[in-house]
Amino acid sequence: MSHGESVVVVGAGLAGLRSATALRERGFAGEITIVGDEAHGPYDRPGLSKEVLIDRRTVLDTDLPVSADLHARWLLGRRAVSLERNRRHLTLDDGTTLDYDGLVIATGASARPWPGPGGLPRSGVHTLRGREDAAALRRALTDGGPLLVIGAGFLGSEVASAARALGLSVTLVDASSQPMERAVGPVVGSVLAGVQRAAGVDLRLDTTVTALPGRSVLKEALLSDGTRVAIRTALIALGALPNTDWLRGSGLRLNDGASGGIACDHRGHALQADGRPTSDIVVLGDVAAPPHPLPYDGSPAHLSLGHWSAAVDHADTVAAALLGQEDPAHEIVPSFWSDQFGLRIRSVGLPMLAERTEVHEHDPVRSRLEATYHRGGRNVGALTVNRASRLAAHRRRIVDAWYREETTT
Amino acid sequence: MKVHVDMALCASHGRCVFAAPDVFSFDDDEELTYEPSPGADRRAEVEQAVLSCPVRAITLDGDHG
Numbered sequence: 305m306s307h308g309e310s311v312v313v314v315g316a317g318l319a320g321l322r323s324a325t326a327l328r329e330r331g332f333a334g335e336i337t338i339v340g341d342e343a344h345g346p347y348d349r350p351g352l353s354k355e356v357l358i359d360r361r362t363v364l365d366t367d368l369p370v371s372a373d374l375h376a377r378w379l380l381g382r383r384a385v386s387l388e389r390n391r392r393h394l395t396l397d398d399g400t401t402l403d404y405d406g407l408v409i410a411t412g413a414s415a416r417p418w419p420g421p422g423g424l425p426r427s428g429v430h431t432l433r434g435r436e437d438a439a440a441l442r443r444a445l446t447d448g449g450p451l452l453v454i455g456a457g458f459l460g461s462e463v464a465s466a467a468r469a470l471g472l473s474v475t476l477v478d479a480s481s482q483p484m485e486r487a488v489g490p491v492v493g494s495v496l497a498g499v500q501r502a503a504g505v506d507l508r509l510d511t512t513v514t515a516l517p518g519r520s521v522l523k524e525a526l527l528s529d530g531t532r533v534a535i536r537t538a539l540i541a542l543g544a545l546p547n548t549d550w551l552r553g554s555g556l557r558l559n560d561g562a563s564g565g566i567a568c569d570h571r572g573h574a575l576q577a578d579g580r581p582t583s584d585i586v587v588l589g590d591v592a593a594p595p596h597p598l599p600y601d602g603s604p605a606h607l608s609l610g611h612w613s614a615a616v617d618h619a620d621t622v623a624a625a626l627l628g629q630e631d632p633a634h635e636i637v638p639s640f641w642s643d644q645f646g647l648r649i650r651s652v653g654l655p656m657l658a659e660r661t662e663v664h665e666h667d668p669v670r671s672r673l674e675a676t677y678h679r680g681g682r683n684v685g686a687l688t689v690n691r692a693s694r695l696a697a698h699r700r701r702i703v704d705a706w707y708r709e710e711t712t713t
Numbered sequence: 714m715k716v717h718v719d720m721a722l723c724a725s726h727g728r729c730v731f732a733a734p735d736v737f738s739f740d741d742d743e744e745l746t747y748e749p750s751p752g753a754d755r756r757a758e759v760e761q762a763v764l765s766c767p768v769r770a771i772t773l774d775g776d777h778g
Contacts, residue, residue, distance in 0.1 A: 322764075350767060369769070613728075616765060641726060641767070648725055692727040693739035699731055 305406045305584065305628055309334045312394060312402050313376075314384045315410030316340025318348060319589025319615035321368055323408045324376055326623035336376040337402060339394075341383040341411075342434060345370065350612055352438035353459050354643055357445060357466035363435045384411070387554040392584065406584050406626045409551075409566060409574065413544035413590040413610060422515045428522025429538045432459060444537045449473045452525050452535040454513050456483035458642045460541030461500065465644035468503050475506040475525075475533050477513055487640065488651070491661040492675055492687060496647075499671070503645045506533075546591045546608055556585070565593030565608030571631055572622030586622040589615040597638065598657060598684060598706065613639045635703050647671055650692050652699045653685025665691065714756055715774050716749055722770035732765050733758035 305311075311327060313320045316338050324336050340346075346368040355361040370376075383397045387407075394402045415431035418424055430441050441463070445451065449472030453460045456478035464476045480486065482493025483500060500507050508527060515526040516538060525533045546565040548558050557567040557575040566587045568574050572594070573581035587593075592614070593606035617636045624632055642649040655661075658677035665674040673689035676698065683705050686698030716736065718729075723745050729737040736755055737747045751759060756773075763771045 348767075612767060613765075639728075643724065650725070650727060690725075690743065692725040692730075693743055695727045696730045696734060 305626060309405035310403070311336050311406040311408065311626070312404040313338045313408040313410060314394070315408075315412055315589065315591070316342070316346055316378065316380060317410065317412050317589065317615075318346060318368065318612065319410035319412065319591075319619070320408065321346040321370065322615055322619035323410060323586070323588045323622055324374060325371060326619040327627065328371075328374060329620075330623050330627055330629060332623075332627055334405070336374070337379060337404075338376050339379045339382055339384055339396065339402070341381070343381045344435070345378065345380065347435060349433075352435065353432060353462040354466060356438050357442050357463065358469050359442070363439055366435065383550070385550050387551055387556075389555055389582070389585070404584075407586075408622070408626065409585065409587045409591060410589045410615075411547040411550070411591045413546045413564075415540070416542045416545050418516075418540050419542070422517070423519075424516055425518040425522040426520050428536065429516060429540065431540050432463065433544065441537075441539065445470055445472060448536065450475065450533070450535045450537075452477065452513070452533060452538040453541055454538060455541035455543070456480070456500075456507070456509075457541060457543060458484065458487065458640070460539065461496070462642060462644045463539055463541065464500065464505050465503070468505060468645070473506070474504070475508065475535070476500065477508045477511050477525075477527060479510065479512050481509055483507065483509070484642070486656055488649070488687060489655055489658055489661045489677065491663060492655075492673065492689075495666065495673060495689075496644075496649075499645050499647060544590065544610055546593070546610075548591060556582075559593035559604075559606045559608065561604045561606070563593060563604065563606075563608040563610075565591055565606070567593050567606045570595055571625035572618060573625055583628070584626070586626045588618055588622045592618070594618075598654060598679075598682070600657070600679065609638055609640075611638055611640050635707050637699055637702050637706065639699075647689050648692065649687065649689050650695055651685060651687040652695060653677065653683070653702045655685035655687055657684045714751055714753055714759065716747060716751060716759055717772045718745060718747055719770045719772075720745070722768045724768050724770075726767050728765040728767070729762035729771060732762040737762060 347366040386395045415433040451467045453476045467474045485493040512528045559565045559567045568587045569581045572586040574585040590610045593608040596607045639652045655677040660678045677685035736751045
């Protein structure tokens, strides 16, 4: 693609903003149009399950700064509904059509809905993904508990923490044996479980919600351990699903495995159904499913992680790809964090792949922890709690192990 | 080049240390410390640190306040 042509960015969140910014930084002088399905411009999501719920920040504090040099045309409150790749042509839900020379798909993800069994009462049950969700949940928490959180992943654990800080009684239910088990493994998960229980959370592990009875007002939940919990509010925190429905029939390869998303190559070029990369479409953020960074026997070929850092770290790479410029070959290591119950959990690499966790430090008094994660002879990740000083060295070791094929254990 | 970190915002994500290890580091008490006047040759790294900070605590030159 050359200068003077036009780029459409579908998605006005962090990934849409960062990809557009990176295009300008790489010298693209043509027209940039950014389409967003929410009424407002880019905002940051991580605070929505933390400070925003306990009133330390308002939703407006999550606005992302937009450079005056971006010179983009914003089409907000509109959703892309179809893509005709052969004509380089998009249609929006209000009938607007857009032609492009280059397309960035950054449509993000949505909260996974209640999977059942059974239906839901009309009021009292929440999901949390966008600003309006956070504002609604905050109003509900202000009215008081008890709160039931279904799913003890990042989001569920953080909301449980915020609700405890507000003095609500909280029941946190997860089908796994430890909170955040998939992300941090069973060893660190058991440490988190202890912290959550010490903070007064009624943590029910190896447990599912079998019903949220009632048609109008939420009153109670039935759990698989046979108990009933009286509740005023429930949050369904069962993960997110990449927003790819509008691309059915577009001829792009959707990653229909568990993590979903649009399959792309290591530079972010979307793949066609036959597996060949497109040259004029790149994907970024929660909707992107790049090649698995550390494939192993039986691993999926593509993996959508949904990390904040992916949108930030890959933005320059996908901008270069769309402009037909040389691959900047950044040495990218996935990373995530969670702030809950006074713990600053920071991770690099992919602890989820580990067969073995090594705990190097665990100081319950100062709530410090340092752990590394291993698969075969490989260091696949590291995690610290209130010990960020140790992270950079772990990250360097992971870069060496992943990018320079030196094996560390 | 002048660097400023709003320590009220800093949440010890450590991403600035990944991006610009000669400018940012943690002390023995797990507090972030940094060189407020790094050499001009560090600009690209510090710009990367600004972009990488999840809480937008880092500002460069006169662009804060």
